[in-house]
Amino acid sequence: MNLALDIxxxxxxxxxxFFFLAGTVGLLRFPDPLTRLHALTKVDNLGLGLIVLxxxxxxxxxxxxxKLVSVWLLVQLCGAIVTQLIARVVRRDGSRA
Amino acid sequence: xxxxxxxxxxxxxxxxxAWTIAFRDAxxxxxxxxxxxxxxxxxxxxxxxVDVALTEAAIGSGVTGMLLLGAAARLRRTETPVTETxxxxxxxxxxxxxxxxxxxxxxxxxxxxxxxxxxxxxxANLAASGLGNPVAGVLFVYRSLDTLLEKVVLLLALVGVxxxxxxxxxxxxxxxxxxxxxxGILAFLAQVLPPIGIMVGIYMCWTGASYPGGAFQGGTVLxxxxxxxxxxxxxxxxxxxxxxxxxxxxxxxxxxxxxxxxGVGLAGAFLAYPAGYAKPLIVAVEVTLxxxxxxxxxxxxxGPPERxxxx
Numbered sequence: 001m002n003l004a005l006d007i008x009x010x011x012x013x014x015x016x017x018f019f020f021l022a023g024t025v026g027l028l029r030f031p032d033p034l035t036r037l038h039a040l041t042k043v044d045n046l047g048l049g050l051i052v053l054x055x056x057x058x059x060x061x062x063x064x065x066x067k068l069v070s071v072w073l074l075v076q077l078c079g080a081i082v083t084q085l086i087a088r089v090v091r092r093d094g095s096r097a
Numbered sequence: 098x099x100x101x102x103x104x105x106x107x108x109x110x111x112x113x114x115a116w117t118i119a120f121r122d123a124x125x126x127x128x129x130x131x132x133x134x135x136x137x138x139x140x141x142x143x144x145x146x147v148d149v150a151l152t153e154a155a156i157g158s159g160v161t162g163m164l165l166l167g168a169a170a171r172l173r174r175t176e177t178p179v180t181e182t183x184x185x186x187x188x189x190x191x192x193x194x195x196x197x198x199x200x201x202x203x204x205x206x207x208x209x210x211x212x213x214x215x216x217x218x219x220x221a222n223l224a225a226s227g228l229g230n231p232v233a234g235v236l237f238v239y240r241s242l243d244t245l246l247e248k249v250v251l252l253l254a255l256v257g258v259x260x261x262x263x264x265x266x267x268x269x270x271x272x273x274x275x276x277x278x279x280x281g282i283l284a285f286l287a288q289v290l291p292p293i294g295i296m297v298g299i300y301m302c303w304t305g306a307s308y309p310g311g312a313f314q315g316g317t318v319l320x321x322x323x324x325x326x327x328x329x330x331x332x333x334x335x336x337x338x339x340x341x342x343x344x345x346x347x348x349x350x351x352x353x354x355x356x357x358x359x360g361v362g363l364a365g366a367f368l369a370y371p372a373g374y375a376k377p378l379i380v381a382v383e384v385t386l387x388x389x390x391x392x393x394x395x396x397x398x399x400g401p402p403e404r405x406x407x408x
Contacts, residue, residue: 074293077286078290085283088282
């Protein structure tokens with residue numbers, strides 16, 4: 001059982017790290033601000049989400065697990081809104097950044 | 098494994114610090130500075146100084162970052178193309194910085210073997226104050242005069258910002274830019290986030306007596322929520338002449354000072370607490386300070402007055 005949980009943690013955190021890597025590559029390589037934002041959102045929700053998911057079995061107690069999930073939810077909320085705000089500025093001013 | 102993490106952290110922090118200096122564009126440099134502050138707070142966590150980490154993230158990175166962004170936005174209008182400095186001046190400043198770095202390195206490398214520390218004494222006597230967090234103990238019991246003066250410095254900083262106002266705008270409304278849109282997604286954030294943020298701020302202040310946290314960190318979170326609501330245009334920015342604002346700003350320091358003065362009569366020394374009442378008094382001071390710090394930091398970030406309110 002413990003081994004299964006460990007494997008689950010390793011797999012989920014590795015998948016999360018992969019999304020972080022992919023998002024960073026996208027941020028550096030994509031041509032314009034909107035696609036770069038698109039790459040970043042993957043990091044926010046999938047990357048962090050998978051890492052939180054992988055760490056859940058390691059949290060001591062339900063409260064700590066809830067804290068992890070709420071960190072993810074807060075990052076989701078703020079990430080989505082900041083992305084929207086940046087995208088609006090880009091659409092208004094054109095993509096000269 | 099953890100050594101590898103630490104080395105990577107230090108390398109990243111140094112790289113970001115260099116980036117902050119190297120960047121010509123003020124805006125990009127400020128963004129790098131904020132990221133640098135967050136890395137620094139991670140470093141404090143690695144050193145098990147969670148109180149310092151929270152303060153660094155909240156003040157060093159958050160509020161300072163916002164103040165610097167405001168300054169960068171103001172300076173953008175006046176920014177002139179960078180003038181090339183002459184070689185002698187460059188050499189002189191480079192040499193001067195090298196001397197300072199060498200002196201600092203010498204102080205760190207050739208420090209006396211045993212640095213004098215009072216930490217064991219603090220831990221031995223902490224129980225008498227009823228507090229569980231040694232940092233709060235040092236701040237409010239052993240070094241309470243420093244803590245009091247720190248709050249007064251914050252007040253002076255606010256007076257300094259306000260004094261930038263031209264005479265005709267004295268008592269007017271700070272020039273914080275408002276991004277209020279009817280469909281505004283920012284307005285949505287400013288409605289959803291503050292209930293959570295205010296709870297976190299109050300929790301940080303309350304838990305500060307026993308665990309990492311405290312008035313400064315809690316107050317900063319409260320200030321951030323207030324600023325968010327003002328920037329989204331959900332609440333008006335108060336005029337700096339408003340009596341209520343001014344009372345809130347001095348409320349914490351005045352209560353702190355009053356309790357300190359009462360200590361002269363009741364406990365025999367300025368800022369001493371009567372036996373058995375230390376913890377309730379400290380918590381009372383922390384609560385009032387949190388409120389005052391929140392309002393003061395909010396007004397600091399809002400800047401000097403730029404228009405008069407409708408009377």
